[in-house]
Amino acid sequence: MTREILKVKDLATHYTGFGGSRVVKAVDEVSFSLEEGQTIGIVGESGCGKTTLCLSLVRLLAPGAQIVGGSIELNGRDILKLSQKEMVEVRGKEIAMILQDPMTSLNPVINIETQVGEAAFKHRGLRSSTLRERVRQLLEAVRIPSPDVRMQEFPHQMSGGMRQRIAGAVALSGEPGIIIADEPTTSLDVTIQAQYLDLLRRLQKDTGVGLIFVTHDLGIVAKMCDDVIVMYAGKTVEKGSVREIFNNPNHPYTSALIRSVPKLGSKDPLYRIEGQPPDLSNLPQGCSFASRCAIADDHCFEHEPPLIEVGPRRLAACWKIEENAASKEQA
Amino acid sequence: MFGIYIQRRKVIRAYFLRRLVYSAITLFVLATTIFGLVRLTGDPAILLTPEGATELERVQIREDLGLNDALPVQFARFIREVVTLDFGTSFHLGQSVTSVYFDRLPNSILLVTVAMAFSLALGIPAGIISAVYNGRWMDFAAKGLALTGMSIPGFVMALTMMFFFSVKFSWLPTFGIGTWKHLVMPGIALGWYFAASTLRLVRSTMLDVLSSDYVKLARLKGMTEQRVIMRHAFANVLIPLISLTGVNFVVMINAATIVEVIFVWPGLGSLLLEAVGERDFPLVQGIVVMSGTLIIITNFLIDLFYAWVDPRIRLTR
Numbered sequence A: 001m002t003r004e005i006l007k008v009k010d011l012a013t014h015y016t017g018f019g020g021s022r023v024v025k026a027v028d029e030v031s032f033s034l035e036e037g038q039t040i041g042i043v044g045e046s047g048c049g050k051t052t053l054c055l056s057l058v059r060l061l062a063p064g065a066q067i068v069g070g071s072i073e074l075n076g077r078d079i080l081k082l083s084q085k086e087m088v089e090v091r092g093k094e095i096a097m098i099l100q101d102p103m104t105s106l107n108p109v110i111n112i113e114t115q116v117g118e119a120a121f122k123h124r125g126l127r128s129s130t131l132r133e134r135v136r137q138l139l140e141a142v143r144i145p146s147p148d149v150r151m152q153e154f155p156h157q158m159s160g161g162m163r164q165r166i167a168g169a170v171a172l173s174g175e176p177g178i179i180i181a182d183e184p185t186t187s188l189d190v191t192i193q194a195q196y197l198d199l200l201r202r203l204q205k206d207t208g209v210g211l212i213f214v215t216h217d218l219g220i221v222a223k224m225c226d227d228v229i230v231m232y233a234g235k236t237v238e239k240g241s242v243r244e245i246f247n248n249p250n251h252p253y254t255s256a257l258i259r260s261v262p263k264l265g266s267k268d269p270l271y272r273i274e275g276q277p278p279d280l281s282n283l284p285q286g287c288s289f290a291s292r293c294a295i296a297d298d299h300c301f302e303h304e305p306p307l308i309e310v311g312p313r314r315l316a317a318c319w320k321i322e323e324n325a326a327s328k329e330q331a
Numbered sequence B: 001m002f003g004i005y006i007q008r009r010k011v012i013r014a015y016f017l018r019r020l021v022y023s024a025i026t027l028f029v030l031a032t033t034i035f036g037l038v039r040l041t042g043d044p045a046i047l048l049t050p051e052g053a054t055e056l057e058r059v060q061i062r063e064d065l066g067l068n069d070a071l072p073v074q075f076a077r078f079i080r081e082v083v084t085l086d087f088g089t090s091f092h093l094g095q096s097v098t099s100v101y102f103d104r105l106p107n108s109i110l111l112v113t114v115a116m117a118f119s120l121a122l123g124i125p126a127g128i129i130s131a132v133y134n135g136r137w138m139d140f141a142a143k144g145l146a147l148t149g150m151s152i153p154g155f156v157m158a159l160t161m162m163f164f165f166s167v168k169f170s171w172l173p174t175f176g177i178g179t180w181k182h183l184v185m186p187g188i189a190l191g192w193y194f195a196a197s198t199l200r201l202v203r204s205t206m207l208d209v210l211s212s213d214y215v216k217l218a219r220l221k222g223m224t225e226q227r228v229i230m231r232h233a234f235a236n237v238l239i240p241l242i243s244l245t246g247v248n249f250v251v252m253i254n255a256a257t258i259v260e261v262i263f264v265w266p267g268l269g270s271l272l273l274e275a276v277g278e279r280d281f282p283l284v285q286g287i288v289v290m291s292g293t294l295i296i297i298t299n300f301l302i303d304l305f306y307a308w309v310d311p312r313i314r315l316t317r
């Protein structure tokens, strides 16, 4: 078995507003672990807490957000016990991140060489010609043509796809063991998106970096990931390997997500999950998916289902796991 | 590859030419306007002759000053003066306008430079601190500073300082020119408002920039707060700051007049005021046209600097 590099346990992050009267439970008791070279997918609808989870992992939350419980063990130590000063030595070096929008995530007035090289300069001590050579390598690795010319240029001279590839080079620069990619392809068009995913996979194979891949698209998860965490309203509702989750989803929300993935060549109208996710500052009693769940009953509305082991390395939080599995078999 | 550079040289040359033409037009409009305006202020002969002088004496004076010529003739003469930068002789000082102008110019530049330096040295750090500590006491202190700067008129500021620093404690000379001490109060009185305006701009732009994705990415790379703020964030504040400073510079030259009068500072502002009062046409015209030229040149330099700081602008406008 390969080495475990990240172990997140019962992580909870809340936003408090209006003098503490409103608490948004954006991440609620999420646990998972990541091994070297592994890719874990985090899937869920908009607003379910994916970005908050990512930013919690690097402890760069917006003011008003607070990690209220749990632990994040990175390379063997709990980074929640580190000061912000110490975190500066962790970010970019042990864990890096690619942001969602390539059009806004690069600095418009700093050239590409500096932006890509900074982390290598700081965390790996590279200087002058060695540093430049490293930047060149990184740009080559992310398929930027004529890197020597391009690194003297500025973000506005690059296309969206190129910028996102450069953001990939920025993430790799400090040679981190883990890269978090928060919906890195959402704003790219389909062809560029496919290329980017291929690139990420290849980079991962070459560098052995552990990848946390956030998306709302299960299709991408199927392509990219080993394990998946399905999040709903800040909580883990299902967790397991990609194959098992696709073949045998245990949670009605997961089934619905799978049904909403467009199938190649299918003429059926795209399936949409009815209704809205609940307000995270005012969660209902019972199962948070109940109002949208086709098989919900009174029990579901009153009692919250615990996240239980339903197989080897397989978790789900639903009162009707058996029934759901059975109904699928019929279909 | 080289094609790109040749292309760029062409673009830059076209840019300079266009600027030159615009500047010439601006100057012409300015010169024409001041030529007309100054003649609306009245007859200089009345002020130049002693009380009880005869009409004949006044006619003689007008003849001497060339004021009896038809307006187009006067205008043609004036345009020649503009082109040769020789504005003739001041009516009431009897000296060459150009030499009076260049006697006073260094004093004005000194005052405006000191005031500008003061406003930037106070406004920029205060703006940055105020944004970084948004909502905390340092932010409130900075905002208080900005509010007083925007709301207290320069002359009130000047008189208050005079009262305390000259009259009460006699630390600083009340007026005049000579030592660095003479510069303190005029510099602060003139720079105060601009410090506040700089502070407000730096604060609001900095707040925007600090919440941007690229600043987040800089932090994600493990950059220290100091580098995040000074290198990644402030570099982006610099662009609007240069624009504002360019505008402020012109406004400051105008605002300097009041400060020069209060502190009896022998600059161009007080000279212009005096010239207008005396209906000294050549002096007024000379000051306005020459200062206009200097402002145009300065603005051009600021634009060059701007293009240098912001890679997105490559002198193509």
Ligand SMILES: Nc1ncnc2c1ncn2[C@@H]1O[C@H](COP(=O)(O)OP(=O)(O)OP(=O)(O)O)[C@@H](O)[C@H]1O
Pocket (backbone or CB within 6 Å): A015, A017, A024, A026, A044, A045, A046, A047, A048, A049, A050, A051, A052, A053, A062, A064, A216, A280
């Ligand atoms: N700065 C903030 N202050 C208060 N609440 C916030 C803040 N940022 C996010 N939230 C709330 O926290 C919840 C989770 O937001 P988050 O951005 O983590 O979701 P997400 O899953 O990344 O969504 P998306 O797919 O749209 O990016 C949302 O309900 C959101 O309204």
Ligand code: SF4
Pocket (backbone or CB within 6 Å): A251, A252, A253, A287, A288, A289, A290, A291, A293, A294, A295, A296, A297, A300, A301, A305, A317, A318, A319, A320
């Ligand atoms: S617990 Fe009940 S409401 Fe919740 S998902 Fe399962 S069946 Fe649906």
Ligand SMILES: [Mg+2]
Pocket (backbone or CB within 6 Å): A050, A051, A052, A182
């Ligand atoms: Mg998000």
